[in-house]
Amino acid sequence: MTASNSDIEKAADVLRAGGLVALPTETVYGLGADAENPAAVGRIFQVKGRPSNHPLIVHIGSAELLDDWVAEVSDTARLLAERFWPGPLTLVLPRGPRVPLEATGGLETVAVRVPAHPVARALLTAFGGGVTAPSANRFGSVSPTTADHVRTELGDAVDHVLDGGSCDVGVESTIVDVTGDTPSILRPGGVTREELEAALGRPLAVPGASPIRVPGQHPSHYAPRARVVLVEPGEVVAEAERAQDQGLRVGVFLPAALSGTPVKAHAVVEVPASAAAHARGLYGFLRELDEQGCDLIIASLPQEEGLGVAIANRLGRAAGPRPAGDDRS
Numbered sequence: 001m002t003a004s005n006s007d008i009e010k011a012a013d014v015l016r017a018g019g020l021v022a023l024p025t026e027t028v029y030g031l032g033a034d035a036e037n038p039a040a041v042g043r044i045f046q047v048k049g050r051p052s053n054h055p056l057i058v059h060i061g062s063a064e065l066l067d068d069w070v071a072e073v074s075d076t077a078r079l080l081a082e083r084f085w086p087g088p089l090t091l092v093l094p095r096g097p098r099v100p101l102e103a104t105g106g107l108e109t110v111a112v113r114v115p116a117h118p119v120a121r122a123l124l125t126a127f128g129g130g131v132t133a134p135s136a137n138r139f140g141s142v143s144p145t146t147a148d149h150v151r152t153e154l155g156d157a158v159d160h161v162l163d164g165g166s167c168d169v170g171v172e173s174t175i176v177d178v179t180g181d182t183p184s185i186l187r188p189g190g191v192t193r194e195e196l197e198a199a200l201g202r203p204l205a206v207p208g209a210s211p212i213r214v215p216g217q218h219p220s221h222y223a224p225r226a227r228v229v230l231v232e233p234g235e236v237v238a239e240a241e242r243a244q245d246q247g248l249r250v251g252v253f254l255p256a257a258l259s260g261t262p263v264k265a266h267a268v269v270e271v272p273a274s275a276a277a278h279a280r281g282l283y284g285f286l287r288e289l290d291e292q293g294c295d296l297i298i299a300s301l302p303q304e305e306g307l308g309v310a311i312a313n314r315l316g317r318a319a320g321p322r323p324a325g326d327d328r329s
Protein backbone atom coordinates (compact mmCIF):
# COMPACT_ATOMS: atom_id res chain seq x y z
CA MET A 1 0.00 0.00 0.00
CA THR A 2 1.48 3.33 -0.95
CA ALA A 3 0.25 6.80 -0.09
CA SER A 4 -1.79 8.57 -2.81
CA ASN A 5 -1.22 12.17 -3.96
CA SER A 6 -4.19 13.43 -1.96
CA ASP A 7 -2.87 11.61 1.08
CA ILE A 8 0.47 13.35 0.61
CA GLU A 9 -1.23 16.77 0.22
CA LYS A 10 -3.15 16.12 3.42
CA ALA A 11 0.05 15.20 5.24
CA ALA A 12 1.70 18.42 4.02
CA ASP A 13 -1.26 20.38 5.43
CA VAL A 14 -0.85 18.60 8.76
CA LEU A 15 2.83 19.69 8.83
CA ARG A 16 1.83 23.30 8.00
CA ALA A 17 -0.65 23.24 10.89
CA GLY A 18 2.10 22.16 13.31
CA GLY A 19 1.05 18.49 13.43
CA LEU A 20 3.03 15.27 13.36
CA VAL A 21 3.28 13.02 10.29
CA ALA A 22 4.82 9.56 10.24
CA LEU A 23 6.60 9.11 6.92
CA PRO A 24 8.34 6.22 5.22
CA THR A 25 12.00 6.65 4.33
CA GLU A 26 14.28 4.06 2.71
CA THR A 27 15.91 3.41 6.12
CA VAL A 28 13.12 3.41 8.75
CA TYR A 29 9.86 5.34 9.30
CA GLY A 30 10.31 8.84 10.70
CA LEU A 31 8.10 10.95 12.99
CA GLY A 32 8.07 14.25 11.14
CA ALA A 33 7.32 17.87 12.04
CA ASP A 34 7.94 21.27 10.42
CA ALA A 35 11.63 21.87 11.22
CA GLU A 36 11.01 25.62 11.59
CA ASN A 37 8.14 25.32 14.08
CA PRO A 38 9.60 24.96 17.59
CA ALA A 39 6.23 23.95 19.11
CA ALA A 40 5.77 21.18 16.54
CA VAL A 41 9.35 20.02 17.10
CA GLY A 42 8.64 19.99 20.83
CA ARG A 43 5.72 17.61 20.28
CA ILE A 44 8.11 15.07 18.71
CA PHE A 45 10.12 14.90 21.94
CA GLN A 46 6.93 14.59 23.96
CA VAL A 47 5.46 11.77 21.85
CA LYS A 48 8.72 9.83 21.71
CA GLY A 49 9.55 10.38 25.36
CA ARG A 50 12.94 11.57 24.17
CA PRO A 51 15.16 13.91 26.24
CA SER A 52 15.07 17.39 24.68
CA ASN A 53 18.87 17.61 24.31
CA HIS A 54 18.91 14.79 21.74
CA PRO A 55 19.27 16.45 18.33
CA LEU A 56 17.06 15.57 15.35
CA ILE A 57 17.82 15.12 11.66
CA VAL A 58 16.41 17.74 9.26
CA HIS A 59 15.12 16.07 6.09
CA ILE A 60 15.18 18.19 2.93
CA GLY A 61 13.99 17.63 -0.64
CA SER A 62 17.25 17.87 -2.56
CA ALA A 63 21.00 18.44 -2.25
CA GLU A 64 20.59 21.89 -3.89
CA LEU A 65 18.68 23.07 -0.80
CA LEU A 66 21.52 22.23 1.60
CA ASP A 67 22.83 25.81 1.72
CA ASP A 68 19.44 27.02 2.99
CA TRP A 69 19.85 25.00 6.19
CA VAL A 70 23.53 25.11 7.12
CA ALA A 71 25.94 27.99 7.68
CA GLU A 72 28.78 26.58 5.62
CA VAL A 73 29.30 23.65 3.22
CA SER A 74 32.82 22.23 2.89
CA ASP A 75 33.99 20.69 -0.40
CA THR A 76 33.93 17.29 1.27
CA ALA A 77 30.32 17.75 2.36
CA ARG A 78 29.39 18.87 -1.15
CA LEU A 79 31.04 15.83 -2.69
CA LEU A 80 29.31 13.38 -0.31
CA ALA A 81 25.93 15.08 -0.80
CA GLU A 82 26.25 14.88 -4.58
CA ARG A 83 27.34 11.26 -4.51
CA PHE A 84 24.94 9.80 -1.91
CA TRP A 85 21.79 11.97 -1.90
CA PRO A 86 19.04 11.08 -2.08
CA GLY A 87 20.03 8.19 0.17
CA PRO A 88 20.81 6.84 3.65
CA LEU A 89 23.51 9.38 4.55
CA THR A 90 23.22 12.19 7.13
CA LEU A 91 25.75 15.03 7.18
CA VAL A 92 26.53 17.05 10.33
CA LEU A 93 27.40 20.67 9.48
CA PRO A 94 27.33 24.11 11.16
CA ARG A 95 23.71 25.13 11.86
CA GLY A 96 22.09 27.77 9.65
CA PRO A 97 19.72 30.41 11.13
CA ARG A 98 16.62 28.65 9.76
CA VAL A 99 17.14 25.71 12.10
CA PRO A 100 15.76 26.37 15.60
CA LEU A 101 17.86 25.23 18.56
CA GLU A 102 14.91 23.05 19.63
CA ALA A 103 15.68 20.80 16.62
CA THR A 104 19.40 20.52 17.35
CA GLY A 105 19.09 19.94 21.08
CA GLY A 106 20.86 23.27 21.59
CA LEU A 107 23.86 22.40 19.37
CA GLU A 108 25.44 24.80 16.87
CA THR A 109 25.62 21.95 14.35
CA VAL A 110 22.74 20.37 12.45
CA ALA A 111 22.27 16.91 10.93
CA VAL A 112 20.76 17.02 7.42
CA ARG A 113 19.70 14.35 4.96
CA VAL A 114 17.81 13.92 1.68
CA PRO A 115 15.78 10.69 1.91
CA ALA A 116 15.33 8.52 -1.20
CA HIS A 117 11.89 7.01 -0.55
CA PRO A 118 9.46 8.34 -3.20
CA VAL A 119 6.76 9.08 -0.58
CA ALA A 120 9.21 11.05 1.59
CA ARG A 121 10.38 12.97 -1.46
CA ALA A 122 6.81 13.71 -2.56
CA LEU A 123 5.96 14.95 0.95
CA LEU A 124 9.03 17.21 1.08
CA THR A 125 8.16 18.65 -2.34
CA ALA A 126 4.50 19.22 -1.41
CA PHE A 127 5.45 20.77 1.94
CA GLY A 128 8.30 22.88 0.61
CA GLY A 129 10.21 23.17 3.91
CA GLY A 130 12.42 20.97 6.04
CA VAL A 131 11.04 18.12 8.14
CA THR A 132 12.71 17.10 11.39
CA ALA A 133 12.18 13.40 11.91
CA PRO A 134 13.61 10.93 14.36
CA SER A 135 12.70 7.27 13.96
CA ALA A 136 8.98 6.89 14.74
CA ASN A 137 9.34 4.73 17.87
CA ARG A 138 9.27 5.40 21.59
CA PHE A 139 12.66 6.40 22.96
CA GLY A 140 15.04 3.43 23.24
CA SER A 141 12.89 0.90 21.44
CA VAL A 142 13.12 -0.75 18.02
CA SER A 143 12.75 1.52 14.98
CA PRO A 144 9.67 0.92 12.78
CA THR A 145 10.12 -0.39 9.24
CA THR A 146 6.41 -0.61 8.31
CA ALA A 147 3.43 1.72 8.74
CA ASP A 148 1.82 -0.94 10.97
CA HIS A 149 4.80 -0.83 13.33
CA VAL A 150 4.21 2.93 13.68
CA ARG A 151 0.45 2.57 14.25
CA THR A 152 1.00 -0.16 16.84
CA GLU A 153 3.63 1.80 18.71
CA LEU A 154 2.40 5.41 18.50
CA GLY A 155 -1.32 5.07 17.71
CA ASP A 156 -3.28 8.32 18.05
CA ALA A 157 -0.22 10.32 19.11
CA VAL A 158 0.54 10.80 15.38
CA ASP A 159 -1.80 13.04 13.38
CA HIS A 160 -1.22 11.31 10.05
CA VAL A 161 0.57 8.11 8.97
CA LEU A 162 1.80 7.87 5.38
CA ASP A 163 2.12 4.25 4.25
CA GLY A 164 5.02 3.52 1.91
CA GLY A 165 5.35 -0.23 2.40
CA SER A 166 8.34 -1.77 4.14
CA CYS A 167 11.63 0.07 4.24
CA ASP A 168 14.29 -1.14 1.80
CA VAL A 169 17.44 -0.53 3.83
CA GLY A 170 16.04 -1.39 7.27
CA VAL A 171 18.69 0.31 9.44
CA GLU A 172 19.07 4.06 9.93
CA SER A 173 21.26 6.41 7.90
CA THR A 174 25.01 6.67 8.35
CA ILE A 175 25.80 9.91 10.20
CA VAL A 176 29.04 11.62 9.12
CA ASP A 177 30.58 14.61 10.85
CA VAL A 178 31.90 16.86 8.07
CA THR A 179 32.63 19.89 10.24
CA GLY A 180 36.37 19.15 10.50
CA ASP A 181 39.17 18.30 8.04
CA THR A 182 38.72 14.55 8.14
CA PRO A 183 35.17 13.26 7.98
CA SER A 184 34.22 10.82 10.68
CA ILE A 185 31.37 8.32 11.07
CA LEU A 186 29.27 9.14 14.16
CA ARG A 187 26.78 6.31 13.57
CA PRO A 188 27.23 3.43 11.09
CA GLY A 189 24.22 2.92 8.81
CA GLY A 190 22.94 2.32 5.31
CA VAL A 191 25.94 3.81 3.47
CA THR A 192 29.08 1.82 4.28
CA ARG A 193 32.51 3.09 5.31
CA GLU A 194 33.89 1.37 2.19
CA GLU A 195 31.50 3.34 -0.07
CA LEU A 196 32.32 6.65 1.65
CA GLU A 197 36.07 6.08 1.41
CA ALA A 198 35.82 5.08 -2.26
CA ALA A 199 33.90 8.30 -3.00
CA LEU A 200 36.41 10.47 -1.11
CA GLY A 201 39.51 8.63 -2.30
CA ARG A 202 40.89 8.71 1.26
CA PRO A 203 40.27 7.05 4.61
CA LEU A 204 37.76 8.41 7.12
CA ALA A 205 38.84 9.15 10.68
CA VAL A 206 39.17 6.13 12.94
CA PRO A 207 35.93 5.41 14.80
CA GLY A 208 35.52 7.55 17.91
CA ALA A 209 38.05 10.17 16.75
CA SER A 210 35.52 12.95 16.21
CA PRO A 211 35.28 15.47 19.07
CA ILE A 212 31.51 15.40 18.49
CA ARG A 213 29.69 13.05 20.79
CA VAL A 214 26.39 11.85 19.47
CA PRO A 215 23.78 12.44 22.11
CA GLY A 216 21.19 9.70 22.06
CA GLN A 217 23.71 6.93 21.51
CA HIS A 218 22.96 5.23 24.81
CA PRO A 219 24.32 1.74 25.45
CA SER A 220 20.76 0.44 25.36
CA HIS A 221 18.88 1.58 22.28
CA TYR A 222 17.06 -0.15 19.43
CA ALA A 223 15.99 -2.66 22.09
CA PRO A 224 13.04 -5.07 22.01
CA ARG A 225 11.21 -6.00 25.22
CA ALA A 226 12.98 -9.38 25.35
CA ARG A 227 16.51 -9.38 26.72
CA VAL A 228 19.11 -9.82 23.93
CA VAL A 229 22.23 -11.93 24.50
CA LEU A 230 25.01 -12.11 21.91
CA VAL A 231 27.15 -15.24 21.56
CA GLU A 232 29.56 -16.66 18.97
CA PRO A 233 27.68 -18.03 15.91
CA GLY A 234 28.78 -21.59 16.75
CA GLU A 235 27.26 -21.31 20.25
CA VAL A 236 23.80 -20.02 19.31
CA VAL A 237 22.09 -23.42 19.23
CA ALA A 238 23.61 -24.73 22.49
CA GLU A 239 22.96 -21.43 24.34
CA ALA A 240 19.36 -21.34 23.16
CA GLU A 241 18.73 -24.90 24.32
CA ARG A 242 20.32 -24.25 27.70
CA ALA A 243 18.11 -21.20 28.34
CA GLN A 244 14.99 -22.95 27.04
CA ASP A 245 15.72 -25.86 29.41
CA GLN A 246 15.82 -23.34 32.27
CA GLY A 247 12.22 -22.48 31.51
CA LEU A 248 12.74 -19.29 29.50
CA ARG A 249 10.89 -18.64 26.25
CA VAL A 250 13.85 -18.31 23.92
CA GLY A 251 13.88 -16.61 20.52
CA VAL A 252 16.80 -17.46 18.25
CA PHE A 253 18.50 -15.60 15.42
CA LEU A 254 19.83 -18.67 13.62
CA PRO A 255 22.96 -17.73 11.60
CA ALA A 256 22.64 -18.33 7.84
CA ALA A 257 25.49 -20.86 7.97
CA LEU A 258 23.33 -23.01 10.30
CA SER A 259 20.17 -22.70 8.21
CA GLY A 260 17.87 -25.68 8.69
CA THR A 261 19.53 -26.82 11.94
CA PRO A 262 16.87 -27.93 14.42
CA VAL A 263 16.86 -25.77 17.56
CA LYS A 264 15.02 -26.32 20.82
CA ALA A 265 13.51 -22.87 21.30
CA HIS A 266 10.23 -20.97 21.55
CA ALA A 267 10.72 -19.21 18.19
CA VAL A 268 13.40 -19.22 15.50
CA VAL A 269 14.25 -16.60 12.88
CA GLU A 270 16.62 -17.71 10.13
CA VAL A 271 19.07 -14.85 9.51
CA PRO A 272 19.35 -14.15 5.75
CA ALA A 273 22.75 -14.81 4.18
CA SER A 274 23.14 -11.37 2.58
CA ALA A 275 23.91 -8.38 4.80
CA ALA A 276 21.38 -6.27 2.88
CA ALA A 277 18.57 -8.73 3.61
CA HIS A 278 19.73 -9.09 7.23
CA ALA A 279 19.60 -5.29 7.69
CA ARG A 280 16.23 -5.05 5.93
CA GLY A 281 14.71 -7.67 8.22
CA LEU A 282 16.50 -6.86 11.48
CA TYR A 283 13.97 -4.66 13.31
CA GLY A 284 11.01 -6.72 12.05
CA PHE A 285 12.66 -9.89 13.41
CA LEU A 286 13.14 -8.28 16.84
CA ARG A 287 9.50 -7.16 16.90
CA GLU A 288 8.32 -10.59 15.76
CA LEU A 289 10.14 -12.37 18.60
CA ASP A 290 8.64 -9.87 21.08
CA GLU A 291 5.17 -10.53 19.67
CA GLN A 292 5.69 -14.26 20.09
CA GLY A 293 6.30 -13.61 23.78
CA CYS A 294 10.01 -14.43 23.96
CA ASP A 295 11.79 -13.51 27.22
CA LEU A 296 15.25 -13.85 25.75
CA ILE A 297 16.75 -13.52 22.27
CA ILE A 298 19.99 -15.34 21.45
CA ALA A 299 21.83 -13.87 18.46
CA SER A 300 25.33 -13.53 17.04
CA LEU A 301 27.05 -10.66 15.27
CA PRO A 302 27.67 -10.67 11.52
CA GLN A 303 31.11 -9.98 9.99
CA GLU A 304 31.95 -6.36 10.79
CA GLU A 305 32.40 -5.13 7.23
CA GLY A 306 30.09 -3.29 4.85
CA LEU A 307 26.50 -3.19 6.15
CA GLY A 308 27.51 -5.73 8.81
CA VAL A 309 28.99 -2.84 10.83
CA ALA A 310 25.58 -1.16 11.18
CA ILE A 311 23.85 -4.47 11.98
CA ALA A 312 26.46 -5.27 14.65
CA ASN A 313 26.09 -1.75 16.11
CA ARG A 314 22.28 -2.11 16.44
CA LEU A 315 22.43 -5.64 17.85
CA GLY A 316 25.15 -4.54 20.28
CA ARG A 317 22.94 -1.70 21.53
CA ALA A 318 19.87 -3.94 21.70
CA ALA A 319 21.95 -6.17 24.00
CA GLY A 320 23.33 -3.22 26.00
CA PRO A 321 22.73 -2.68 29.71
CA ARG A 322 19.31 -1.15 30.36
CA PRO A 323 18.66 1.76 32.67
CA ALA A 324 17.19 1.04 36.11
CA GLY A 325 13.41 1.13 36.04
CA ASP A 326 13.29 0.20 32.35
CA ASP A 327 10.01 -1.69 32.04
CA ARG A 328 11.32 -3.90 29.26
CA SER A 329 12.42 -7.14 30.84
Ligand code: TXA
Pocket residue numbers: 025027028029030031054055056057088090092104107109110111115133134135136171172173174175186187212213214215216217
Ligand atom coordinates in the same frame (compact mmCIF):
# COMPACT_ATOMS: atom_id res chain seq x y z
O1 TXA B 1 17.71 6.92 8.87
C1 TXA B 1 17.61 7.80 9.71
O2 TXA B 1 18.55 8.55 10.02
C2 TXA B 1 16.23 7.96 10.39
C3 TXA B 1 15.23 8.39 9.31
C4 TXA B 1 13.86 8.69 9.88
O3 TXA B 1 15.75 9.48 8.61
N1 TXA B 1 16.28 8.91 11.45
C5 TXA B 1 16.90 8.66 12.63
O4 TXA B 1 16.74 9.66 13.56
O5 TXA B 1 17.53 7.65 12.86
P1 TXA B 1 17.05 9.50 15.11
O6 TXA B 1 16.55 10.76 15.73
O7 TXA B 1 16.48 8.23 15.61
O8 TXA B 1 18.59 9.49 15.17
C6 TXA B 1 19.28 10.68 14.83
C7 TXA B 1 20.67 10.63 15.34
C8 TXA B 1 20.76 10.70 16.84
O9 TXA B 1 21.67 9.71 17.30
C9 TXA B 1 21.31 12.10 17.08
O10 TXA B 1 22.04 12.19 18.25
C10 TXA B 1 22.15 12.34 15.84
O11 TXA B 1 21.36 11.78 14.82
N2 TXA B 1 22.32 13.77 15.56
C11 TXA B 1 21.38 14.65 15.19
N3 TXA B 1 21.88 15.90 15.08
C12 TXA B 1 23.17 15.81 15.40
C13 TXA B 1 24.23 16.77 15.50
N4 TXA B 1 24.05 18.05 15.26
N5 TXA B 1 25.46 16.32 15.89
C14 TXA B 1 25.65 15.00 16.12
N6 TXA B 1 24.67 14.06 16.06
C15 TXA B 1 23.46 14.45 15.71
Ligand code: MG
Pocket residue numbers: 134135143
Ligand atom coordinates in the same frame (compact mmCIF):
# COMPACT_ATOMS: atom_id res chain seq x y z
MG1 MG C 1 16.07 6.38 16.55
